[in-house]
Amino acid sequence: MSASLERGIHAFKEAIDGPVASFFSSCVHCGLCAHACLFYTETGDPKYTPIHKLEPLRRVWKQEYTFWGRYARAFGLSKPVTDEELGEWETLVYDSCTMCGRCSMVCPVGNDIAYMIRRTREGMAAAGHAPEGLIGASRRAVTIGSPMGVKLPALEAQIRHLEQEAGLTIPVDLEGADYMCLLSSMEIMNFPEYIGAIARIFKQANVSWTISSEAFEATNSGIQIGVSEIAAELVQRVVDAAEKLQVKAVISPECGHAYMAIRWEGPNLIGKPFSFQVMHIMEVLDQLREEGRLKTTGKEKQRLTYHDPCQIARRGGVLEQPRNLLNIVAEDFVEMPEAGKMNWCCGAGGGVSANERADELRLRVFNRKKSQLDAVRAEGLVTACSNCRIYLEEGLEEYHMDIPVTGLTETIAEHLVEEGEGGER
Amino acid sequence: MMTETQLLVWLRGPALQVAIAIFVVGVAVRLLEVLVLGRKADLAEARGSAVAGGMRTILMRSFPDRATLQRAAFTEITGYIFHIGFFVTLLFYAPHILLFNSALGISWPALPTPVIDATAVVTIITLVAVLIHRLTNRVMRFLSRFQDYLVWLLTILPVVTGYIAFHRIGVTPPILIAIHIISVELFLIVFPFTKLMHAFTLFMSRYYNGAIAGYRGVKS
Numbered sequence: 001m002s003a004s005l006e007r008g009i010h011a012f013k014e015a016i017d018g019p020v021a022s023f024f025s026s027c028v029h030c031g032l033c034a035h036a037c038l039f040y041t042e043t044g045d046p047k048y049t050p051i052h053k054l055e056p057l058r059r060v061w062k063q064e065y066t067f068w069g070r071y072a073r074a075f076g077l078s079k080p081v082t083d084e085e086l087g088e089w090e091t092l093v094y095d096s097c098t099m100c101g102r103c104s105m106v107c108p109v110g111n112d113i114a115y116m117i118r119r120t121r122e123g124m125a126a127a128g129h130a131p132e133g134l135i136g137a138s139r140r141a142v143t144i145g146s147p148m149g150v151k152l153p154a155l156e157a158q159i160r161h162l163e164q165e166a167g168l169t170i171p172v173d174l175e176g177a178d179y180m181c182l183l184s185s186m187e188i189m190n191f192p193e194y195i196g197a198i199a200r201i202f203k204q205a206n207v208s209w210t211i212s213s214e215a216f217e218a219t220n221s222g223i224q225i226g227v228s229e230i231a232a233e234l235v236q237r238v239v240d241a242a243e244k245l246q247v248k249a250v251i252s253p254e255c256g257h258a259y260m261a262i263r264w265e266g267p268n269l270i271g272k273p274f275s276f277q278v279m280h281i282m283e284v285l286d287q288l289r290e291e292g293r294l295k296t297t298g299k300e301k302q303r304l305t306y307h308d309p310c311q312i313a314r315r316g317g318v319l320e321q322p323r324n325l326l327n328i329v330a331e332d333f334v335e336m337p338e339a340g341k342m343n344w345c346c347g348a349g350g351g352v353s354a355n356e357r358a359d360e361l362r363l364r365v366f367n368r369k370k371s372q373l374d375a376v377r378a379e380g381l382v383t384a385c386s387n388c389r390i391y392l393e394e395g396l397e398e399y400h401m402d403i404p405v406t407g408l409t410e411t412i413a414e415h416l417v418e419e420g421e422g423g424e425r
Numbered sequence: 426m427m428t429e430t431q432l433l434v435w436l437r438g439p440a441l442q443v444a445i446a447i448f449v450v451g452v453a454v455r456l457l458e459v460l461v462l463g464r465k466a467d468l469a470e471a472r473g474s475a476v477a478g479g480m481r482t483i484l485m486r487s488f489p490d491r492a493t494l495q496r497a498a499f500t501e502i503t504g505y506i507f508h509i510g511f512f513v514t515l516l517f518y519a520p521h522i523l524l525f526n527s528a529l530g531i532s533w534p535a536l537p538t539p540v541i542d543a544t545a546v547v548t549i550i551t552l553v554a555v556l557i558h559r560l561t562n563r564v565m566r567f568l569s570r571f572q573d574y575l576v577w578l579l580t581i582l583p584v585v586t587g588y589i590a591f592h593r594i595g596v597t598p599p600i601l602i603a604i605h606i607i608s609v610e611l612f613l614i615v616f617p618f619t620k621l622m623h624a625f626t627l628f629m630s631r632y633y634n635g636a637i638a639g640y641r642g643v644k645s
Contacts (some may be wrong), residue, residue, distance in 0.1 A: 017462050017465070018459055018460060018462040018463050018464045018465065018629075018633070019464060019630070019633040019634075020462075020639070021458060021459040021462050022459045022626050022629040022630045022633055023630050023633075024632040025459060025620070025622050025623065025630075026620075026622070026623040026626040026629075027456065027620065027623070028573075028620050028623050028635060029565065029569055029573050029620075030499050030500055030504065030565070031497075031500065031562065031565045031568055031569040032489075032493060032500060032501075034564045035493060035496040035497045036493065040564070041496075044563070044565045046564045046566075046567035046568070047600065049564050049567065049568060051568070052567070052568060064456075066458060067455075067456060067458065067587060073540050082450045088617075104634060105490070105645055106489065106490065106493045107486075107630075107634075108486060108487075108489070108504070108627075109482075109486075109626075109627040109630050110482060110486050110627060110630035110631030110632070110633070110634040110635070111630055111634065112630075112633065112637055112638075112645075131541040149584065174485050182579070202537065205618045206617055214614045257548065261619035263468075263469065264469050264641060267467065267468035267469045267470075268465070268468050270613075271468070272468060273469075273470070274470070277470065278470070313643075314643060315641070315643070316641060317472050317473070317641040317642030317643045319642075319643070337492075338492055341643055341644070341645075342490060342492070381451050382460065418511075
């Protein structure tokens with residue numbers, strides 16, 4: 001056994017806990033998970049059946065953690081997992097799964113398949129079978145501080161631009177602020193309007209906030225690739241910065257996996273609870289709305305619908321807030337079929353967007369989103385994840401659909417009551 | 426050489442006891458294998474209750490969401506029918522209740538025999554349909570291994586042999602009953618080593634699934 005395979009098998013063993021053992025014990029090969037997966041529904045290829053993507057992990061569980069399996073292996077009845085097999089499974093585990101977790105919602109015996117994919121990736125990465133794109137992103141995240149290679153000067157330039165052009169104040173390294181905002185590289189590079197939007201909203205609502213120059217990146221490639229050591233290091237940077245600035249809460253931006261990383265995996269990765277709260281920007285804005293601190297005027301006239309980012313809604317629990325918010329600024333807000341906790345993924349989550357090899361497949365399965373959008377004849381699409389956003393735009397273009405995509409925070413900011421106007425609506 | 430009666434006595438006595446012992450010990454070992462692995466405490470701040478979420482999913486996962494029901498109607502509907510049919514014939518046929526009563530000392534009302542008879546027929550037809558579906562459906566055939574067909578056989582055999590014994594088709598009744606009991610003992614013996622275990626582990630799986638989601642404030 002090669003050293004890398006040995007590392008991989010060891011990581012698989014480490015990844016197996018009670019839930020995993022229970023899930024594998026329960027699977028009856030009914031195939032229902034296939035119908036929940038856009039990679040299956042849009043291709044009809046049975047190899048994309050979610051539970052099949054876990055075959056290497058299942059074999060390690062059976063051989064290492066079942067009475068029967070240990071003997072079967074000793075007598076040569078059950079073959080150990082090979083390096084070739086892991087190579088074969090690499091595309092199934094990384095290219096054709098966004099860890100959206102839809103399958104976990106329909107499995108009749110209750111298997112949380114996405115939970116197991118996350119764990120399978122630990123073994124795959126340790127065995128050296130992770131996609132190049134994700135390896136590069138993880139390396140940049142550790143060495144540069146951002147998976148896209150965005151450095152502090154780039155953020156500073158955007159901040160300067162926003163402060164000069166729009167006359168906004170964007171506090172950096174403000175000690176004792178209530179909130180510390182994280183950003184995704186994609187927001188800094190592609191959607192700086194998000195930064196402008198929070199600056200305007202927080203100014204109006206009189207919220208004390210800051211951005212840390214030491215830990216502004218919200219995304220976590222370590223989770224997408226499946227290397228907990230990297231994931232923990234990236235979380236620790238945020239924790240250190242939040243503690244240094246003594247903030248009450250850290251705000252996760254419009255990015256699905258960033259939220260999963262810091263809100264739900266974060267404390268578990270570093271092995272201790274946080275001394276601060278973690279909130280998604282949707283939760284913060286909805287709280288401001290509830291407190292009457294979010295004053296808006298006018299409504300969007302066109303028919304708008306909302307795309308739930310998987311890690312924020314189904315896997316993250318932020319479901320009502322974006323709807324409450326959209327309703328105050330949209331006249332004709334319609335829900336797509338299966339919206340909310342059963343929403344269909346954009347196809348680019350879970351590191352798929354960082355993995356160029358998966359591009360063609362990703363665009364093919366976007367057909368699922370197209371059907372969902374067609375059903376409501378939406379004239380505008382709003383979401384709360386810049387990764388979803390950029391790949392929704394790409395998918396819509398590929399399918400010749402002329403539907404503008406916007407971030408919810410910006411949509412709210414566009415309807416803020418301007419200072420001096422003072423109108424209550 | 427054993428007489429038919431001696432065979433029946435042996436099957437109903439020592440053989441059944443051994444089968445039940447393997448079943449009980451085997452199931453206990455398999456459940457312990459899962460439980461000893463355990464689960465680390467979640468250090469993230471909870472949004473909802475893990476326990477409530479787990480309990481909810483144990484119950485609610487018995488009912489599919491509407492879209493899944495439409496997308497996989499055959500799997501869903503046949504799944505319900507054969508599971509319910511299997512348990513109705515097992516638990517509500519008068520002679521079975523007598524057996525449970527003699528072993529466990531508890532009793533409950535039986536369903537009229539014609540109802541059990543019809544249920545058995547429906548269950549058998551459904552299980553045959555389930556097998557054909559497994560052999561012809563792309564996803565199911567792709568996923569299926571030897572064990573999937575083995576457990577199908579072990580599930581249908583008690584129902585078929587029971588039906589034949591009741592209607593006294595073919596050889597003498599003691600032999601028919603003997604074959605029926607053998608099929609049940611086979612089912613019990615193989616149960617802990619196969620995915621028949623799902624009958625027990627699904628409660629743990631649903632709990633874990635619902636607890637993970639419930640902790641985050643999601644109803645799974």
